[in-house]
Structures are given as C-alpha cells and as structure tokens.
Amino acid sequence: EAQVTQNPRYLITVTGKKLTVTCSQNMNHEYMSWYRQDPGLGLRQIYYSMNVEVTDKGDVPEGYKVSRKEKRNFPLILESPSPNQTSLYFCASSSQHASNQPQHFGDGTRLSIL
C-alpha cells in the first residue's frame, strides 16, 4: 500500500532535548516536505527536498534541520526544541517536482515541548 509513514505519532518532551521525527515513503517520490499546522494558521512549510541531497527552506525553517540521504527518508530534527515548536507536524511527498502532482501526507506527529 502506498503510504507516508511518520514516527512517532505523539511525543511529549522537554525544552532543549534533541529529537528526530522520521518520515518514510514507499512511492519512490522525489519531492518530500515538512509542514507544521497550528490553529488559524493552516499548514506552513518548514523544509522541502526535491531529491536526494537537495534540501531547501520553506516559510518557517528556524529551529529545524532536515536531511535527505536516501530517497525514501526525510527526517525532521529539532536540535534544541522550545515550547513554540509545540505543534502538529505533517510530512508529505509527491512525484517529481511539486507542481502538477498531488502531495501525499502522513498521519501527523503531535509534538508537545514543555
């Protein structure tokens, strides 16, 4: 089954403790992306990747890092999480370039930073 898998689904942690949210897709998609969703603000793009070893900043990249060493994986790293990064995070992928292709979203990761 074609899917985007995120882990963990839920995480409560403390300020400053490094964490990684994994994202994996089995559709051989080139384009992958991370979003955060906050009430009233919709989805805001954090980082995206157009292919292996190619990553770029979205609208809200501060405090986040990503890597794309393999085509299927696109982890999101919070080196020193802060409470303002408490949010619902979605990973998404699409084939080739983002244009003209639908994005497939994972089920989301709810992060709470205390």
Place this chain on the structure above:
Amino acid sequence: GQQVMQIPQYQHVQEGEDFTTYCNSSTTLSNIQWYKQRPGGHPVFLIQLVKSGEVKKQKRLTFQFGEAKKNSSLHITATQTTDVGTYFCADLYGQNFVFGPGTRLSVLP
C-alpha cells in the same frame, strides 16, 4: 512573501444546504491545489487547477480558478455529514507550497 487567504474561516450549514469557500491572493496564483482534512486526520488531495478560468467537477464538488488567476473557489452542492472537515487551498510559490488557513465546515444533520 506570497500570502494565500481563505474565507470564511468557519461555516456551519444544515445538511442539504450548499457551501462555498473562497481562496484568494494579492498576487497571481500559480497552480492551485485543494485538500480536505477530516477532524483528526491528515490533508487529502482533492484536485488541482492550472489554467485561467478552469472549472472542474467531482460529483457534488465544483472547483473554479478565476480568470485573472487571483482567486479560486470550491462549491459543494447539497452538503452531507461526510463533507465535514477543513478545506485548504494551496499555491505553488516558486519551489514551495503556500497553504491558506483553511475553512472549517460543520454540517448539522
């Protein structure tokens, strides 16, 4: 940077009534994608509009792209309880997607 706006923010309708959400921008929109997110779920792609004046239909859903490519709309005819959720439009700005804040639809049985 690019800003995409949606109105209304919330809409409550009685089952069977029609519903419309509007997506607009002060600058020209590139490719508009529409997504639906059920409560507790993830966004699911509905459709993409590319051409000026384009109209596409999916059963009870009608999607339009404005002639000047500065707005788009999603219209649902005779809403059902299964239509409940938040509807987002997204524009491809350069290399990244910019989503509108969404319209949350409630359907009262």
